[in-house]
Amino acid sequence: DAKTTQPNSMESNEEEPVHLPCNHSTISGTDYIHWYRQLPSQGPEYVIHGLTSNVNNRMASLAIAEDRKSSTLILHRATLRDAAVYYCIPITQGGSEKLVFGKGTKLTVNP
């Protein structure tokens, strides 16, 4: 399993953009980068995933470095509802369904 490194915590103000980094220097060529988040008292929820190029969806954007050793989850305008623990998880295409969660980044959003 590829190892990931994320900051323990980050803080943002409401309505401002947030950039959540993840280092995954041991990732293999076929691993997708998935991001999940866990709101307080809820199960984790899928946010976004990508392989090489940047990806956008209604929740967030994912910027993947050219060497694929790092990625950044971008929340364009943070809301109070975005306060959660964010996890980046490399997943091998065609491999196990198993998700290996690290400690993630706890995002605090200030009103």
Next chain:
Amino acid sequence: KAGVTQTPRYLIKTRGQQVTLSCSPISGHRSVSWYQQTPGQGLQFLFEYFSETQRNKGNFPGRFSGRQFSNSRSEMNVSTLELGDSALYLCASSLRSAGGRVQYFGPGTRLTVL
């Protein structure tokens, strides 16, 4: 579509007892995974079932077991409960996609062992 449902939501047991937790996946999903979440160890993978077969197992003792039924519903069982089994148990179902696996989690069952 209804999400992943887990029952019961809360459970209190005493040491030595056994417990069975239930998970109903999203309609059409055939893969079900279980995770344990504790403050000390975080989220840890327990096992995964696909078409009634266990495909993968995490590093947990044999007291933890599971099964999947033909309708994809799954149960997990913990026998001879220990205090350290107190945790949030999460179930996730998935629809295999070409780009990876998106897993949809239920709200979890909070187990307290006294």
